[in-house]
Structure formats: structure tokens, C-alpha cells
Amino acid sequence: MTKPTMNPEQFMPTILCCHFPLEEITAATKNFNDTFIIGAGGFGNVYKGCTDGGATLVAIKRLKPGSSQGAHEFKTEIEMLSQLRHRHLVSLIRYCVDKGEMILVYDYMAHGTLRDHLYHTNNPSLP
Numbered sequence: 679m680t681k682p683t684m685n686p687e688q689f690m691p692t693i694l695c696c697h698f699p700l701e702e703i704t705a706a707t708k709n710f711n712d713t714f715i716i717g718a719g720g721f722g723n724v725y726k727g728c729t730d731g732g733a734t735l736v737a738i739k740r741l742k743p744g745s746s747q748g749a750h751e752f753k754t755e756i757e758m759l760s761q762l763r764h765r766h767l768v769s770l771i772r773y774c775v776d777k778g779e780m781i782l783v784y785d786y787m788a789h790g791t792l793r794d795h796l797y798h799t800n801n802p803s804l805p
């Protein structure tokens with residue numbers, strides 16, 4: 679199945695976050711190497727990466743082909759989350775639309791998921 683495409687020039691959401699060059703994302707994840715995968719959801723795989731010359735840890739969500747979510751949800755996520763800032767909400771910091779890729783970049787949240795904490799999942803990163 680081919681990836682859903684979106685023309686960056688047509689993609690003009692009312693956003694407060696910036697476009698992120700695909701080259702920086704591929705560099706941060708060594709071209710989406712599986713060793714950088716930290717999770718997967720309806721949107722696609724989530725990768726851990728380092729940007730800004732190693733200064734910033736980020737979580738990179740890459741829309742997978744045939745995702746149960748899609749271009750519409752991608753745009754909605756950017757429009758909503760780029761305008762929301764709260765210490766209890768993960769921050770969307772960048773997005774990327776390029777070469778058929780649709781990618782969301784968030785602050786990296788250490789210490790596991792809410793599910794890990796609620797159900798005491800065996801996660802070595804938890805205290």
C-alpha cells in the first residue's frame with residue numbers, strides 16, 4: 679500500500695510549531711533504524727532521537743502506510759497540540775511533511791507510560 683501523500687505547500691494549519699527537515703529526522707534515527715523504536719500506536723512507530731546537536735531528546739512518530747489514523751488526524755493533532763501547553767500534556771514541538779512522510783516530533787517523556795505506572799508494568803526505566 680502506498681503512503682498517503684500531502685503537499686507541504688497545501689499544508690497550512692494554524693500552528694505554533696515549526697516544520698522539521700526530514701534530513702534531520704533521518705539523521706536522528708539513523709534512517710528510522712529499528713533500534714531507535716520505543717513504541718508503536720495507531721499512528722505508526724515511535725522512535726527516540728536526539729536533535730539540536732545532541733541537546734534535545736525527542737519522540738518521533740512516523741505515520742505508517744495504511745495507518746488507522748491518517749492525514750486528517752495528522753493535521754488535527756498538529757493544530758490542537760501546537761496550541762496547547764500544559765505540564766501534564768506532552769508537547770508537540772515539530773512536524774515534518776516531506777517525500778510522502780508525515781512525522782510528528784514530541785518532547786521525549788522519560789520514566790515510562792501512564793499505563794506502566796497504573797498497572798505496574800515491568801519497565802526497567804521506572805523508579
Ligand SMILES: Nc1ncnc2c1ncn2[C@@H]1O[C@H](COP(=O)(O)OP(=O)(O)OP(=O)(O)O)[C@@H](O)[C@H]1O
Pocket residue numbers: 716717718719720721722724737739768784785786787788791
Ligand atoms: N513523547 C513520548 N515520549 C516517550 N515515549 C513516547 C512518546 N510518545 C509515544 N511514546 C511511546 O510510544 C508508544 C506509542 O505511542 P502512541 O502515542 O503512538 O500510541 P498510543 O497512544 O499508545 O496509541 P494510539 O495512538 O493508537 O492511541 C507509547 O506507548 C510510548 O511507549
